[in-house]
Amino acid sequence: MDWRGVFSSRPCSPRSRSSARRRAARLVPGPERLESRQLLAGDLWAPSADIRSPSAAEILPAAVPNDPSFAVEWGMLNSGQYGGTIGNDIGAAQAWDYTTGARSVVVAVIDSGIDLTHPDLVANLWVNPGEIPGDGIDNDANGFIDDVHGWDFVDNDAVPQDGYGHGTHVAGIIGAVGNNGLGVTGVNWQVSIMTLRIQDDRGAGTTSAMLAALRYATTMRRDHGIMIVASNNSWDAPAGYSGVVEQAIREHGEAGITFVAAAGNNATNTDVTPKFPGGYDLPNVITVGSLTPQGTLSVSSNYGAATVDVAAPGTVIQSTYKNGTYALLSGTSMAAPHVTAVVALLAAARPEITVAEIRTAILGTATPLASLAGKVATGRLNAFAALGSLGIASQSPPPAVIPPPAVVVPPASSLANVSLRVLADVRGGGSVGLYARHDATSGGMVMAELFRTGGRFRARIMVHDGQGWNVVAARWVAGGRGLLRFDVEGNSLRISFQGRLALATRSALLVAAGGSGLRVSGVNARASNFVATPLA
Ligand SMILES: [Ca+2]
Ligand SMILES: [Ca+2]
Numbered sequence: 001m002d003w004r005g006v007f008s009s010r011p012c013s014p015r016s017r018s019s020a021r022r023r024a025a026r027l028v029p030g031p032e033r034l035e036s037r038q039l040l041a042g043d044l045w046a047p048s049a050d051i052r053s054p055s056a057a058e059i060l061p062a063a064v065p066n067d068p069s070f071a072v073e074w075g076m077l078n079s080g081q082y083g084g085t086i087g088n089d090i091g092a093a094q095a096w097d098y099t100t101g102a103r104s105v106v107v108a109v110i111d112s113g114i115d116l117t118h119p120d121l122v123a124n125l126w127v128n129p130g131e132i133p134g135d136g137i138d139n140d141a142n143g144f145i146d147d148v149h150g151w152d153f154v155d156n157d158a159v160p161q162d163g164y165g166h167g168t169h170v171a172g173i174i175g176a177v178g179n180n181g182l183g184v185t186g187v188n189w190q191v192s193i194m195t196l197r198i199q200d201d202r203g204a205g206t207t208s209a210m211l212a213a214l215r216y217a218t219t220m221r222r223d224h225g226i227m228i229v230a231s232n233n234s235w236d237a238p239a240g241y242s243g244v245v246e247q248a249i250r251e252h253g254e255a256g257i258t259f260v261a262a263a264g265n266n267a268t269n270t271d272v273t274p275k276f277p278g279g280y281d282l283p284n285v286i287t288v289g290s291l292t293p294q295g296t297l298s299v300s301s302n303y304g305a306a307t308v309d310v311a312a313p314g315t316v317i318q319s320t321y322k323n324g325t326y327a328l329l330s331g332t333s334m335a336a337p338h339v340t341a342v343v344a345l346l347a348a349a350r351p352e353i354t355v356a357e358i359r360t361a362i363l364g365t366a367t368p369l370a371s372l373a374g375k376v377a378t379g380r381l382n383a384f385a386a387l388g389s390l391g392i393a394s395q396s397p398p399p400a401v402i403p404p405p406a407v408v409v410p411p412a413s414s415l416a417n418v419s420l421r422v423l424a425d426v427r428g429g430g431s432v433g434l435y436a437r438h439d440a441t442s443g444g445m446v447m448a449e450l451f452r453t454g455g456r457f458r459a460r461i462m463v464h465d466g467q468g469w470n471v472v473a474a475r476w477v478a479g480g481r482g483l484l485r486f487d488v489e490g491n492s493l494r495i496s497f498q499g500r501l502a503l504a505t506r507s508a509l510l511v512a513a514g515g516s517g518l519r520v521s522g523v524n525a526r527a528s529n530f531v532a533t534p535l536a
């Protein structure tokens, strides 16, 4: 049974059958490729000084993932790549202070397969714990022999290898291995990706394969204890609604699986003209529109204030591709996996989280954007806020609880002068906060923060004595430019505040790396040029 057979009751000529099949076959990539080419040919994509790259001179090696292409992954950390708007990202760098994902969390990618030998994906491929590979026996008795990484519902075998590229790209957004010094990083640095292949090497798919894939995932979660929290569905069904598919997706949800759907690339108002599967009005379906680096809805993205739940980065997205390569693609196919990935992060942070709680966390914390009003129900995906909504840690400076630096006690030789250069953009309002912590001889911790009150900035330095914070220095600063210098207990902290941002960092890794750490939070806040030098 092909797509048309299920989705259309109208008889059609061989020509139109072929046409319908081709439309189904192309699924989402057609417009994506077009959009990609347009951007590749245009000024936006020309390499420019707008593309900032993390470098050793600017930031300690472990501060952000060391994957070389992280610098162009604007969806994670938008520093103006592709002419984008600084801070228009999903807050991944901040979210990673909560969690970078967990291999115990499984997501199903229902797509064209995955490059099973891609060096930036292999470690994050799901491995069926109940299956002994290659013995010709269905060890876990789920009806599939040797289904180690998932199943190929096109060729009906255990090797869901991607000959098309689309599924590999989607998988990399969710979980290309992070901080391995290679290629890109996924939103999850580690996760387990189940591969369910429903599209052949031309991108053609059938409804029977799609239904079988949905049922595989549902069964594995419900009957075999595999903690699949989401399926990514960057495919569309041009012929429309199907009661059979709707029921399969409902059962998916009843098993505990969030069904993340690409809204589609028809530039259509789906409130008026429904598209599927995003159009299924089920509590476990989250439908995702595509966002540009500038924070607008991508030209080709479908939209609808009632039917498109959230927008996520989708235009000019760098990710893994077939044959061990990488590629830049655009479309709602790339937007959906950002949301799928955040479902996985939420489950990593709170394993018992329910489908309903996931929906609330993601849709309840999306950042409203004027450019999305009337087009998307909520706003831009915000991974940082979604995780923060779980109440798992403080997210505003000063952190409610910062334990004394007992976890990492650096050797005396690493006691350091802390020079912290912060480039931030707070023209959008809000506050900027940051802290630096280090193991001074007192064993205390020092924090500096800078926050906005009306038209002025207030800077202060505090020391945590193990009981609470004591303000040791404070100063008002006019405007958004200036150099502040404080000396605390023989260590100096310098804050150069220039109204633009550069890079984010991860405090925990900095602490581990040098006995000093920094953390930046607040609207559009980023930090760079962290330098720690031994005390004389
Ligand atoms: Ca099996
Ligand atoms: Ca076996």
Ligand SMILES: [Ca+2]
Pocket (backbone or CB within 6 Å): 067, 120, 176, 177, 178, 179, 180, 181, 182, 183, 184, 185, 186
């Ligand atoms: Ca990588």
